[in-house]
Amino acid sequence: xxxxxxxxxxxxxxxxxxxxxxxxxxxxxxxxxxxxxxxxxxxxxxxxxxxxxxxxxxxxxxxxxxxxxxxxxxxxxxxxxxxxxxxxxxxxxxxxxxxxxxxxxxxxxxxxxxxxxxxxxxxxxxxxxxxxxxxxxxxxxxxxxxxxxxxxxxxxxxxxxxxxxxxxxxxxxxxxxxxxxxxxxxxxxxxxxx
Amino acid sequence: xxxxxxxxxxxxxxxxxxxxxxxxxxxxxxxxxxxxxxxxxxxxxxxxxxxxxxxxxxxxxxxxxxxxxxxxxxxxxxxxxxxxxxxxxxxxxxxxxxxxxxxxxxxxxxxxxxxxxxxxxxxxxxxxxxxxxxxxxxxxxxxxxxxxxxxxxxxx
Numbered sequence: 049x050x051x052x053x054x055x056x057x058x059x060x061x062x063x064x065x066x067x068x069x070x071x072x073x074x075x076x077x078x079x080x081x082x083x084x085x086x087x088x089x090x091x092x093x094x095x096x097x098x099x100x101x102x103x104x105x106x107x108x109x110x111x112x113x114x115x116x117x118x119x120x121x122x123x124x125x126x127x128x129x130x131x132x133x134x135x136x137x138x139x140x141x142x143x144x145x146x147x148x149x150x151x152x153x154x155x156x157x158x159x160x161x162x163x164x165x166x167x168x169x170x171x172x173x174x175x176x177x178x179x180x181x182x183x184x185x186x187x188x189x190x191x192x193x194x195x196x197x198x199x200x201x202x203x204x205x206x207x208x209x210x211x212x213x214x215x216x217x218x219x220x221x222x223x224x225x226x227x228x229x230x231x232x233x234x235x236x237x238x239x240x241x242x
Numbered sequence: 243x244x245x246x247x248x249x250x251x252x253x254x255x256x257x258x259x260x261x262x263x264x265x266x267x268x269x270x271x272x273x274x275x276x277x278x279x280x281x282x283x284x285x286x287x288x289x290x291x292x293x294x295x296x297x298x299x300x301x302x303x304x305x306x307x308x309x310x311x312x313x314x315x316x317x318x319x320x321x322x323x324x325x326x327x328x329x330x331x332x333x334x335x336x337x338x339x340x341x342x343x344x345x346x347x348x349x350x351x352x353x354x355x356x357x358x359x360x361x362x363x364x365x366x367x368x369x370x371x372x373x374x375x376x377x378x379x380x381x382x383x384x385x386x387x388x389x390x391x392x393x394x395x396x397x398x
Contacts, residue, residue: 074320076320078312078316081312081315081316082312082316085310085312089308089310090305090308092308093305093308094305097305098300098301103306107308107309107310110308110310111310111311111315114310114312114315115315115318118315118316118318118320119318119319119320119321120320120321121320122320122321122322122323123321123323178296179296179299179300182296182297182299182300183300186300197297197300197301198301200264201259201294201297201298201300201301202301202302222253222257222258223257225256225257225258226253226256226257229256229257229259229290229293229297230256232293233289233293
């Protein structure tokens, strides 16, 4: 089964079904929990992976977040918001609590070399080179910046929605995104200099 | 259409990117108009468009299936909310009685202080006769515990 990251601008995942499942989960229904995990895991892993930039860390954060969803299911109140938003908030907090620095998966130079050796046509090689340099630069951003970029460009959330998820203000999110994009641009430009 | 300075336009492009649908509604028309006549803003818009394309690719990159161990999770006990106990009828009365007692005692102390001030208060300067004995016993106990024996002296 191929799992793709959610498309930018995609909305919440079937909130009514998720809420119905969550109410059963609160009664200790393990089958409903498994169904709920299948509904949310795609979004969860995509968000955690983009934020933490590390596959193992992302899976660990997701496992912890789902465990919290199960153990604290009785605290869910549908009147106070949908399951997806509640779960995303748990996941975001867990991701941001992982303060230890995660090493870049590859250096910018290594990414540049990797793209150079690709046997694709020129346009594809340039695109691959850009993506590789972006990935290397992304690894050097901090998790909060990656989270904001992921929520804005990946989930299509507004500044206000991101602010609510990150427990900050919309103005602070704007600053976070602006600095993140600026740093990415600077790092990517540095990596092409001779 | 509200007027927009180039600095504000650049700040919006820097944080929101190049898609007018993501810009603040009140600034959209002004920003597009400014990009048409200001070369710096136009260049920033082009830059932002390129960065948006890269970030869209990053955000849409395939994610392999998650390996969530649901069996391990559902084996965990669920936390049950503690139901609030019945409000006992005598609790408010007890609270009121306690409050009344505090007020009464406080008032009585204040009254005694105002009219019974003739009683001299004096800081005691004499040491209780037992104090010296207690100190000596404490010294002995300390010495007993912390003075090394002959064997311990050899080891040291």
